Amino acid sequence: MKHRSSPILLVMLLLAILGQGFLQRKVIFPQWKRDFNPGKGKLMSSAMSPDQILAVLAGFREITAGILWVKADSFFDNGNYDAILPLIRLVTLLDPNEIDVYATGMWHIGYNFTDEEQRSDRRYLPSALALGKEGCKQNPDTYELFFEEGWLWYHKIDDDYDNAVKWFLQAQTKADMMPARKNLLGMAYQRAGEVDKSIDTYFRLYTDSEKRYEKEGAFQNHQNRDTLESNLDNMLVRSVQRGYQAMQRKDTLTGYDVNPPFDVGFSVKATVVEPRVIRFEGTWNVLPVGTRVRVVLRDADFPGAHGAELDWDAKDSVNLDPPRDQTFMQEQLFVKNRRFNKKVDMSKDPTMYPFTKDKYILEFYYNARSAPPHIQDKFGWSGEGMTDKNFLNTKIRPNGQRVVFTSLTLTKDQILRYGEWVDKAPIVKTANYAETGPDNSAGEDVILKIPSLRSGAGTK
Amino acid sequence: MRPILAIASTTVGEAIRRRVLLVILLIGVLFIVVAPGLGILSARSETTVLRGFMLGVTQGVSCIIAVILTVYMIPNEIERRTIYTILSKPVQRWQFLVGKYLGAVFSLLLMMAMMSAVMAFVFFLQQQSKNVGEVADLMKGPMMYFVQMCLLAAVGIFFSTFVAPLVNFFLTIGVFLLGTFFNPLFQTLQENQNTVPFVKLVAKGVNTFLPNFANYNVQNPIINPTSVIQNEGxxxxxxxxYGVVYISILLIVAILIFDRREV
Structure with missing residues (x-):
């Protein structure tokens, strides 16, 4: 018997095929991509192995991620930090909603890779930020990773605070953000030099906290309201004493704490005392403790390096293996009795400080925005109460921010004590550096007396 | 309609009596019952792993049942020659095929409903808040898996009209894996600027015409309830x-093939 297909059936078939294609391509796939894609596009592009993909396909992503994270936890306990990195990556690929893994991963990458003297390997920081950015993309409805990203800028990078502000602001738009955590935005605004916005933020948060306390009661709401009230009070007083309000009115600064600007008298000498070991000695004319001068030693051609920092935010992809042939050392020089003297030993960590290039740059940097409040009381939020006749710089940071900055150069032979430097300690120093006696005095003393908050006392 | 329903009910009876399916179902249920013990594997919320595991088991077990149920369906009838007694009665071939398919769907419905009920019960007991809304939310997964399995069963029935069971088994599983896997792969290919235009075109064609099982993997927002889904309904x-349309296509083509087949 010869079968003949009904033309109507064939037409229906054709229409159904076209209809399902239209549904799939135009209606379903765009929404699937946006809302239901387990890896939001990262799964395949990040090259998972076939067995991992099979586990994902079998619908056991979360459990596989959980097992791996428990394994990572045991590596934490053993201090086997290198082994944790691939697990962090794998867990976040398997289950991009594991917020804790992203947060812990960022912290781990940003803070835990250190040398023998507990200096962080800052070559990892762009990866920590990239991991956070990926986490934010994958979890756009919760505040945590936005907050963590802001915290990395605020605390670890401790510079370019406008980036911390940007992420904290995004965190505040999420409904689940804990009220007390919102307060940090006010501080970030201050450090970014945005005093008015800081006051506005504190005021808004104070009003919110008062309403919350009236509505819900609870000790923590009461405590948060009091904290915000105190912050707001301090901020208003400081904005007056530090001459900010006068500057806004374009009044003279006579009589304000930041006037006249104080010359910090920075000078430095770097001596390569042993191969890969450098001693930094120098002066900083501020007597109260709390000053940290940043020193950076890096390849002269380190990609994205400028003004004692890196282009931290340059990466969007997470690369857990930083360039092994590049050197970037960052350290803080603590000032005591108006001097600093610190030996930086890079000899025990050749993977962190490979010194493969021929030329190196030493950068010294001080930024009043990172200073503690009692120093800021004199220097102001943007360094308006600070000067240095040799090294004041208003160009390397945006908006004319007043920082102290200088750089020196060293060669590979000098750092490794090769060639002519085998028996002779290389020394590089600023032109104004003067040797001092054992009492640390260098001629006539000009001592800065920092005024106490609300004292209204003079500056010298 | 009566012949179709009669064939469907007979198929359900046969499926329930098949021990291999019952054993697989029992294993699935046991896994769901012990699932709360796996909460320790979660970094924060133990329900994340619990939901993920239970939904994974439900989907996996349903997939195996759907494939085993359908790959033998037509070949067994031909091999045992029972098909002659059916087709000698006033039953059209298309009625036989549709009846068989509906029987498979009802069997799947029964088995998946049982697993889902156990899952809901275990989840409810495990929950501290005893929130019925969360249990109902969890049930969205099995509901969409059911449509997914109906589509898979249609693929199985379609292949069973012209290939041997063993080949059909691998073909159906292969189509399922490809259909599950292709959405993310397609997205990656489309977004990668280095992909050759021809490959992009082929990928677009495959994504348009392949039965897309990934669409039904809706567990991600169920496991992580913080995800905000727009226009979920x-x-x-x-x-x-989409599932109904695709199933219709597969059944129509299967009918056309089966109609021409010498039995």
């Missing part, structure tokens, strides 16, 4: 309509 409706 519309999406579920869309993929259900």
């Amino acid at each position: 519309r999406y579920y409706l869309g993929i259900t309509v």
Whole structure:
């Protein structure tokens, strides 16, 4: 018997095929991509192995991620930090909603890779930020990773605070953000030099906290309201004493704490005392403790390096293996009795400080925005109460921010004590550096007396 | 309609009596019952792993049942020659095929409903808040998996009209894996600027015409309830309509093939 297909059936078939294609391509796939894609596009592009993909396909992503994270936890306990990195990556690929893994991963990458003297390997920081950015993309409805990203800028990078502000602001738009955590935005605004916005933020948060306390009661709401009230009070007083309000009115600064600007008298000498070991000695004319001068030693051609920092935010992809042939050392020089003297030993960590290039740059940097409040009381939020006749710089940071900055150069032979430097300690120093006696005095003393908050006392 | 329903009910009876399916179902249920013990594997919320595991088991077990149920369906009838007694009665071949398919769907419905009920019960007991809304939310997964398995069963029935069971088994599993896997792969290919235009075109064709099982993997927002889904109802409706249309296509083609087949 010869079968003949009904033309109507064939037409229906054709229409159904076209209809399902239209549904799939135009209606379903765009929404699937946006809302239901387990890896939001990262799964395949990040090259998972076939067995991992099979586990994902079998619908056991979360459990596989959980097992791996428990394994990572045991590596934490053993201090086997290198082994944790691939697990962090794998867990976040398997289950991009594991917020804790992203947060812990960022912290781990940003803070835990250190040398023998507990200096962080800052070559990892762009990866920590990239991991956070990926986490934010994958979890756009919760505040945590936005907050963590802001915290990395605020605390670890401790510079370019406008980036911390940007992420904290995004965190505040999420409904689940804990009220007390919102307060940090006010501080970030201050450090970014945005005093008015800081006051506005504190005021808004104070009003919110008062309403919350009236509505819900609870000790923590009461405590948060009091904290915000105190912050707001301090901020208003400081904005007056530090001459900010006068500057806004374009009044003279006579009589304000930041006037006249104080010359910090920075000078430095770097001596390569042993191969890969450098001693930094120098002066900083501020007597109260709390000053940290940043020193950076890096390849002269380190990609994205400028003004004692890196282009931290340059990466969007997470690369857990930083360039092994590049050197970037960052350290803080603590000032005591108006001097600093610190030996930086890079000899025990050749993977962190490979010194493969021929030329190196030493950068010294001080930024009043990172200073503690009692120093800021004199220097102001943007360094308006600070000067240095040799090294004041208003160009390397945006908006004319007043920082102290200088750089020196060293060669590979000098750092490794090769060639002519085998028996002779290389020394590089600023032109104004003067040797001092054992009492640390260098001629006539000009001592800065920092005024106490609300004292209204003079500056010298 | 009566012949179709009669064939369907007979198929359900046969499926329930098949021990291999019952054993697989029992294993699935046991896994769901012990699932709360796996909460320790979660970094924060133990329900994340619990939901993920239970939904994974439900989907996996349903997939195995759907494939085993359908790959033998037509070949067994031919091999045992029972098909002659059916087709000698006033039953059209298309009625036989549709009846068999509906029987498979009802069997799947029964087995999946049982697993889902156990899952809901275990989840409810495990929950501290005893929130019925969360249990109902969890049930969206099995509901969409059911549509997914109906589509898989249609693929199995379609292949069973012209290939041997063993080949059919691998073909059906292969189509399922490809259909599950292709959405993320397609997205990656489309977004990668280095992909050759021809490959992009082929990928677009495959993504348009392959039965897309990934659409039904809706567990991600269920496991992580913080995800905000826009037009969730519309999406579920869309993929259900898509499933029905695709099943119709597969059944029509299967009928056309089966109609021409010498039995």
